[in-house]
Amino acid sequence: MASQSHNFSGNYLVLRPNEVSVLYLFRLLWDHELEKKAFVECPPEKFQENIRRKWLIFMSLSSQKMLLHAAKPLRWIGEKLEMWVNLVSLNDNVFVLFFNLLRGKVKMVDRESEAFVSFIGSLDRRVELDQNIKPGDCRYFGALAAMAAKISYENQAFVERIVRDYWKIIDRS
Structure with missing residues (x-):
């Protein structure tokens, strides 16, 4: 499924991890019609049926799919860590934060305020x-x-x- 949109080079490989299922990812290793798949794009002359190229495509797609699945949980963890750092900073330190929590006077910060720091x-x-x-x-x-x-x-x-x-x-x- 080579496209003419890549005129910049005759040697490219475009992988689309969103368009391949996990089941088909494993079938990729022994499939003989790789050039007809929508999730792989490269020049027609570069489709060589060797295990090394298929293994490279398999590992690239697998790692990209894992990163795509990990993106949401990692973003959530990052946001919570960032909020925790801002809470501790705004309340001076961890001990003051817990003391303010007991008194019910925790200083809060909004993500869009000028006091919020990444x-x-x-x-x-x-x-x-x-x-x-x-x-x-x-x-x-x-x-x-x-x-x-x-x-x-x-x-x-x-x-x-x-x-x-x-x-x-x-x-x-």
Whole structure:
């Protein structure tokens, strides 16, 4: 099922793990009509009936299917871990968090608030630009780009607060 959409190269392999069932994944190893399958695309001359190529396709599709099935649980775990880190940070530490929990005064944070920090952002809390590098210095744009890349993982409200309050860059639009 080769397509002309891949004119950039005569040597490519496109696998679609969403389009193959687990049962057919195992049948793939001894199937002799691989080029007619909707989940594999490569140039017609590259369809060689050897076990090494089929094994490579089988292992690639299997690992991609496993990653697709693990995506939702891993995302859920990541969101809970991120929320836990923000709860601990907002309440100062774990002990204060548990003390506030007993008092019923836990400080909560919303995912879209300017106080919410991603897990990456919680590893390095620096948000201020280097005070020794001023606009006009040849290192200024490099330092600004590095800090912008660092906060690119954060939500919009957090980024707006940092740009406005710490970097003092005013939107003039």
